[in-house]
Every structure is written in structure tokens, then in C-alpha cells.
Amino acid sequence: MKYFTEENSVEAVNARMGENINPRLATLMTRLVAHLHAFAKEVELSQEEWECGIEFLTRTGQICSPERQEFILLSDTLGLSMLVDQINNRRPAGATENTVFGPFHVVGAPIRKMGDAISLDGKGEICLYEGRILDLQGNPIEGAHIDVWSDNAEGFYDVQQIGIQPRWNNRGVFVTGADGEYQFVGIKPVSYPIPNDGPVGRLLECLERHPFRPAHMHYLITAQGYQKLVTHTFVAADDYLDSDAVFGVKETLIASFEQVDGGNTLWRSQFDFVLSPI
Structure with missing residues (x-):
């Protein structure tokens, strides 16, 4: 040839x-x-379409910074991030499903006592989160580290508002005891838009797609002898469950948020996580 x-x-x-x-x-x-x-x-x-594509990729690279990765945002909105996540996290029936990690995790969040509050800015509707970390046979897992984080009542993560939100706001790590149970107090998260002031946001606009993610709490759960679990729990009945901008919703991850009458919190959300062995 x-x-x-x-x-x-x-x-x-x-x-x-x-x-x-x-x-x-x-x-x-x-x-x-x-x-x-x-x-x-x-x-x-066409030549013009090819040039438009090259210009789009160029602008996507130019807006990237240590704080913003527009190419990952592009991958997210095209569903590629979720597809790669699913290919690499196939699990047996009964194990909790993975979903996208997201860009707002911070290493080194403080280890808190079981039952502590993670919301530090005094905003939002207080919610009690509780449940168990289990193996596939339903046995509790001791020593599981549960790293949790969420947006605040205005839809921003603390790292998006440095100097405005307290450090480690709506973040914390909890370690299970022999009963495998976890409990902490946060807020009922709210839906929020992904960064949409760049080329990816313009693409969504041209496609007549919105930039919103449904309300969710993030979990990163690790335990010796088990696969790492990166997942969310989503607020049931959220307006964006069926149209998550990054395709992260799975039916098994939609959690109930029940209003509490006369309790210390306004909401309660119970969810058990099942880990798969390595």
C-alpha cells in the first residue's frame, strides 16, 4: 500500500x-x-465542520486549569465517563453500583465521630444519614472508611467557594464498628448546574440540553479485602433524575428522604451499602 x-x-x-x-x-x-x-x-x-471541531477542542484545552478540567466535563456530558466507569466496575448481583467520581472530592477530609454533623455553615435542611456497610452475605463490615461530601444549600461545594464556605464544609470520614453501622448529620443536598460557562456549556446549549445534576450525596467507601466503592445516593423525586447532565443516576441509587416530625433533623435518609470482595 x-x-x-x-x-x-x-x-x-x-x-x-x-x-x-x-x-x-x-x-x-x-x-x-x-x-x-x-x-x-x-x-x-465537511471542511468547515472539521475546522469547527478543531476550534472546539482547542478552546476546551485553553480553559483547562488545575482547578478545572473541561475535557473531563466533556467526557461526562457525552456519557463516556459513565461508560468507562461501568466497564471497569462490573459487580455481582446485590453489590451496590458505582457511579461517577466527580471533580469535587478532596483528599484528607477529617475523620469524625459516628453521628457527627458535617455541615458547618449553618445553611440548608438538616438530614440524618444512616445505614450499614455489608458484604454480599449481609454480614456487617467492620473498619470500613466512609468518605462523604456534598454541595451546600446553594448548590456549591466548599472548594468552589474558598473563603466563603468553611473549610471541610459538608465533608467527613466515618469508620464503622463491629455492627457495620454508620450515621452522620448533613443537609438534604440540592440539584446544581455543572460549570457551563465554557465550550462544553455552549455545546449543551446548542443541543438544547440543560446542565443540571440531580441532588445527591457522594460516598467513597473502602474496606480491607473489598473493592473500592465510588457512588452517590440521589434524592428521590428530584426534577433531574431522568436527565442528569452526566448520566450518573442509577435506579438502585435513588434513596428515600423522609421528613421527620419532632426530631432533631428535618429529614432522614437510610441506605445500606453492599461491598464486593476483591
Whole structure:
């Protein structure tokens, strides 16, 4: 094969790869070239459309910073992040499902006493979160670390409002005892828009898609001998459950939030997490 033609474009490009490259890299690049060229041929991509795509990717890279990763946001809104998450976190029946990690986790959140409050700004509708960390047979798991975080009542995470929200607001780590039970006091989270002032936000606008995520509490649960669980619990009846901008909702992760009459909190949400062994 000597020259590049429309008909042999995939073969022409892939034939240039060396014989001694990493086998996995060879597989990834071979298939990427095949799918990219097939897309261009199927839609008969125009020069103007190609230039528009290059400009979009350029602007996406230019807006990236240590605090903002627009390419991950793009992956999220295209459903690719969730697809990769599902491929890499297939679990047996009965185990709690994974969902997207999100960009707002902070390493080093304080370890709190079971039952402590994580909301430090005094805003929002107070909610009691409780449940158990179990194995597939229903046995409690001792020593599980439960790292939790959420937005505040205005829909912002503390790292989005440094100097406005207290440090570690709506964050904390809890460690289970022999009963596997957890309990902490937070707020009932609210739905919020993903950052939509950049090229990804403009793309959503052009597609007539909204940028909102349904209200949720984040969980990162680890325990010796078990697979790490990255997940959320979603507020039942939220307006955006069926149209999450990043496709993170799973039916099994929708949690009840019950109003409490005469209690110390306005809401109560109970949810058991089931870990899969390594």
C-alpha cells in the first residue's frame, strides 16, 4: 500500500505503526483510527465542520486549569465517563453500583465521630444519614472508611467557594464498628448546574440540553479485602433524575428522604451499602 485514498484510509494510517510498539497501544490506536475514519465517511464531514471541531477542542484545552478540567466535563456530558466507569466496575448481583467520581472530592477530609454533623455553615435542611456497610452475605463490615461530601444549600461545594464556605464544609470520614453501622448529620443536598460557562456549556446549549445534576450525596467507601466503592445516593423525586447532565443516576441509587416530625433533623435518609470482595 503506497498512497492514501478515501477507500484505504484506515489501512494506510494503521500500516505506519511500528512492529515493536506496546500491544495495548497498538489495539487502542488501530481501533480509534478505524472508528474516526468511519465516522467522517458516514457523515461526509465537511471542511468547515472539521475546522469547527478543531476550534472546539482547542478552546476546551485553553480553559483547562488545575482547578478545572473541561475535557473531563466533556467526557461526562457525552456519557463516556459513565461508560468507562461501568466497564471497569462490573459487580455481582446485590453489590451496590458505582457511579461517577466527580471533580469535587478532596483528599484528607477529617475523620469524625459516628453521628457527627458535617455541615458547618449553618445553611440548608438538616438530614440524618444512616445505614450499614455489608458484604454480599449481609454480614456487617467492620473498619470500613466512609468518605462523604456534598454541595451546600446553594448548590456549591466548599472548594468552589474558598473563603466563603468553611473549610471541610459538608465533608467527613466515618469508620464503622463491629455492627457495620454508620450515621452522620448533613443537609438534604440540592440539584446544581455543572460549570457551563465554557465550550462544553455552549455545546449543551446548542443541543438544547440543560446542565443540571440531580441532588445527591457522594460516598467513597473502602474496606480491607473489598473493592473500592465510588457512588452517590440521589434524592428521590428530584426534577433531574431522568436527565442528569452526566448520566450518573442509577435506579438502585435513588434513596428515600423522609421528613421527620419532632426530631432533631428535618429529614432522614437510610441506605445500606453492599461491598464486593476483591
